[in-house]
Amino acid sequence: MLKSMTGFGNATVEAGSLSVTAEVKTLNSKFLDIYCRLPRQFSDKEIDLRALLTQQLERGKVELSLNLTRTSGLRPGVTINRPLVTAYVHDIKETANGMLMSVSDSDVLQLALQQPNAYMTESADPTADVSDWNTVLAAVQAAIRRCDEFRRQDGAVLESKFQEYIQTITDRLDDIEQQDVRRIPAVRDRMRNSVKELLDSETFDHNRFEQELVYYVEKFDISEEKVRLKNHLAYFLEVLSTEEANGKKLNFISQEIGREINTIGSKANDAAIQRFVVQMKDELEKIKEQTMNVI
Structure with a gap:
């Protein structure tokens, strides 16, 4: 979880x-x-x-x-040392009386409280x-x-969101697979039309052309990327359902998902697939942002 x-x-x-x-x-x-x-x-x-x-x-x-x-x-942390202060008071009064001086009780107490050890700190319990x-x-x-x-x-809410984002990417991958069926023949026909005049030439090497055609069609092929992307999406959901799920691991998987999406976008050379790729990237950014808030 x-x-x-x-x-x-x-x-x-x-x-x-x-x-x-x-x-x-x-x-x-x-x-x-x-x-x-x-x-x-x-x-x-x-x-x-x-x-x-x-x-x-x-x-x-x-x-x-x-x-x-x-x-x-x-209880106060510091208390008055009453026996000692009482002794101070008596001594001050006797001293004042001996000197025929009149001192108020409040002044005597104030003076006594100023004497050494008039206060004591209570020992800790x-x-x-x-x-x-x-x-x-x-x-x-x-x-x-x-x-x-x-x-x-909050993690349960995030888990639900992750599942939603992955499902959206999976749906767009399904759309890409359907479009890809129509894309390769269209690429092949577009290339043939581009070199139609050469095809009619007597000096044209048809075998060489077929080899070149296969080479370029393979460059446009996204079959492996689709398989890897599908595996990464399944692995993300698998990790999400385990007790060991963590933000760092999910973020690493999302980076792999991003690589396959980017490769599909760069190799497809198809407007419809590019739109699906943009939608997939949008969902992937949401995933990356949310993984930063997962333990």
Whole structure:
């Protein structure tokens, strides 16, 4: 089954006081190109997330963004060292009283908070970190699954389009085969009429003329090209129906299809066939354009 490189998936997972929303967007790209927009506390997990995205999404321009929200139980990362600040306050007041100075309580507190070690950073909780990471991982995996499903659905639409384009080329090839039956006799008669005077000459070498005629008719012959084109079209549909179908392989086959179409157009020397060739080329360009968006 085909997968498009265009996709989108988002998911929100809540656990405890943490709510995590993950979004995954993908666009077509020749290679895998990953961009992560992460909260600072999980910046060290970017390599792990990149590995996960690489394993699941294979190819394309991938953008991952995470949004974290604490729903309850918020605690500041920095707290006041209350016992020490209380000691500072008492010391400042005693000092002011000893110097017979009047200092307001707010000024005393402000001064105490400016003293060394008045603040302390809370130690990290390893258990909380592991729980938060598991929540993030669950949200990212859910977003990736939804993005991948989006890609599958878009790929099914592309597969239907490819079948339609190939059928149109096949129909035009049938038209060419019908026209080709009339073309060769017409070419032969046109060449005979062009040299009619020579044919009536007594010195004219009829055997040599027949040899030359066969040579030029063979140059106009497109039988092999029609067979190869038919095989390429069948192979394209065969690959399209496999699990291994990918944009690069389909693009290679479309290039082979294009070579046969071009050769038929250059060798046919027939206005009707040229019109069919133009229509085939138009469908082939659609195929090439769409294969650029297939994984």
